[in-house]
Amino acid sequence: MIRARVVTAEHPEDLVLAFRRMGLAPSSLAALRESLPHTRLLLTGLGTQALHFLQRLQALSDAPAALPAWLAGEAGGRPGTGMLSGHAEQFRLLVDLARGGRDELPALSKAVAAALASGTAPPALVLGDKRFEWGASTYVMGVVNVTPDSFSDGGRFFDPEAAIAHGLALAEAGADLLDVGGESTRPGALPVSAEAEVARVVPVIEGLRARTSVPLSVDTTKAAVAREALRAGAHLINDVTGFGADADLPRVVAEAGAACCLMHIQGTPATMQQAPRYDDVIEDVLGFLEAAVARAEAAGVPRERILLDPGIGFGKTFEHNLFLLRRLNELRVLGLPLLVGTSRKGFLGRLAGGKPASERLAATLGSVASMAALGGADVVRVHDVAEARDALAVADAIRRSEDGGALYAR
Secondary structure (H helix, E strand, O other), X not given: OOEEEEEEOOOHHHHHHHHHHOOOOHHHHHHHHHHOOOEEEEEEOOOHHHHHHHHOHHHHOOOHHHOOEEEEOOOXXXXXXXXXXXXXXXXXXXXXXXXOXXXXXXXXXXXXXXXXXXXXXXXXXXXXXXXXXXXXXXXXXXXXXXXXXXXOOOOOOOOHHHHHHHHHHHHHOOOOEEEEEOOOOOOOOOOOOHHHHHHHHHHHHHHHHHHOOOOEEEEOOOHHHHHXXXXXXXXXXXXXXXXXXXXXXXXXXXHXXXXXXXXXXXXXXXXXXXXOOOOOHHHHHHHHHHHHHHHHHHHOOOHHHEEEEOOOOOOOOHHHHHHHHHOHHHHHHHOOOEEEOOOOOHHHHHHOOOOOHHHOHHHXXXXXXXXXXXXXXXEEEEOOHHHHHHHHHHHHHHHHOOOOOHHHOO
């Protein structure tokens, strides 16, 4: 499959501020932004026809500069790769030229167009009484584990009343949604039966639904569990297998009109950390998530009701986790909101000198703030809601700041 992703780009907000400082009229900003060559796209999965088209770019126009520049990959990389660089008008012309071609060229056009649109916020999502405006701020999902063996707080909230009280406390602390889970997905965890999982999560969902309007998510891979959870009042199904474990789950979500979060995983929780390996972790995560979205849409789940999760710690090494977090924006080529969970995970403990899960709050907040400052996550999944909201308030405010003095005024 042909895929294009933005690998380097100026921050659009900073470019607008620089234009203001120069005293340029607001009406000229859009045209100037498009005239500056600040976009570079890494292309992968190119076949012979697409490569030939790109190699002949300069011959396809009377004015060679009207099309983006092409740099082909060499023998050391995966075949069918290369890079395009240019400004928006050049890319638009390429998209139009390729769209009218045959065989691989419409796929090339679609991939480049998707990459160019990746800076646009996805459509808003309504869950229950809450409207999520993606791109406006970073939202917080609070974790409610109803399990005896979760890596961080296993057993603390196994009693339904304790779990309900914990969820209400997280809602009071400012959680935008709550994620209830009845089966541990820590490395090495073994599955539990659907009956046991339903018995754990449904009373908690019913208790929370009766006492808070905060939207509820259920962390499950099973259609039988999802069906009962949605009947009890859940709004979203959070599947760590990306609809890869239970073929009936996408249909259950679609029939309920629910939303879903589809996560990347390599292997299963029982095996995922034994020897994770990738040639290109971004490429492989993108391919997995594209397939997951296709399964959801084929079952009738509207695209605008899908979130994606890169699966930090789910079949990744220490370095894979860091690389993914650094390059989250490359996943935006899929045009869907990103939910990312780093809270108290093992790679943070390693960075913090080997601290156990109970002592990883500061490291978690560092990861949360970094994602917000880089614009890499729309939702962060955390155990410590109040502290995460404070960190996000700072990071989001820094990212959105515009008052640099009178010369930066609109």
